[in-house]
Amino acid sequence: xxxxxxxxxRGVYGISVAAELVGMGxxxxxxxxxxxxxxxxxxxxxxxxxxxNDLARLRRxxxxxxxxxxxAGIGMVLDLEVENARLRAAKQGPRxxx
DNA sequence: CTTCTGACA
DNA sequence: TGTCAGGA
Numbered sequence: 001x002x003x004x005x006x007x008x009x010r011g012v013y014g015i016s017v018a019a020e021l022v023g024m025g026x027x028x029x030x031x032x033x034x035x036x037x038x039x040x041x042x043x044x045x046x047x048x049x050x051x052x053n054d055l056a057r058l059r060r061x062x063x064x065x066x067x068x069x070x071x072a073g074i075g076m077v078l079d080l081e082v083e084n085a086r087l088r089a090a091k092q093g094p095r096x097x098x
Numbered sequence: 099c100t101t102c103t104g105a106c107a
Numbered sequence: 108t109g110t111c112a113g114g115a
Contacts (some may be wrong), residue, residue, distance in 0.1 A: 024110095066108085070108060
């Protein structure tokens with residue numbers, strides 16, 4: 001069957017490596033998490049573990065930030081993005097869609 | 099690594 | 108408002 005653990009959901013990066021990959025400071029990533037923009041998996045007594053999916057979200061945050069949106073607006077956009085993906089996936093599921 | 103406070107653009 | 112910086 002299909003792999004039980006998708007790489008995109010498995011946190012493999014620490015906060016410092018994730019911050020460098022997205023080009024942001026570690027303090028910023030913690031602020032985004034405090035704002036509810038994303039929720040990295042917490043392991044090992046409180047250390048954050050960022051997955052490839054979280055890195056993509058961090059890049060989206062930086063892009064929306066540059067677009068002139070604030071953290072509150074970005075959080076709403078990210079929420080709608082996830083909701084849209086969920087609706088789209090449920091819509092064109094096991095049925096002869098367009 | 100974590101959390102908080104302070105100051106700056 | 109968001110980011111950077113320091114200290115505990």
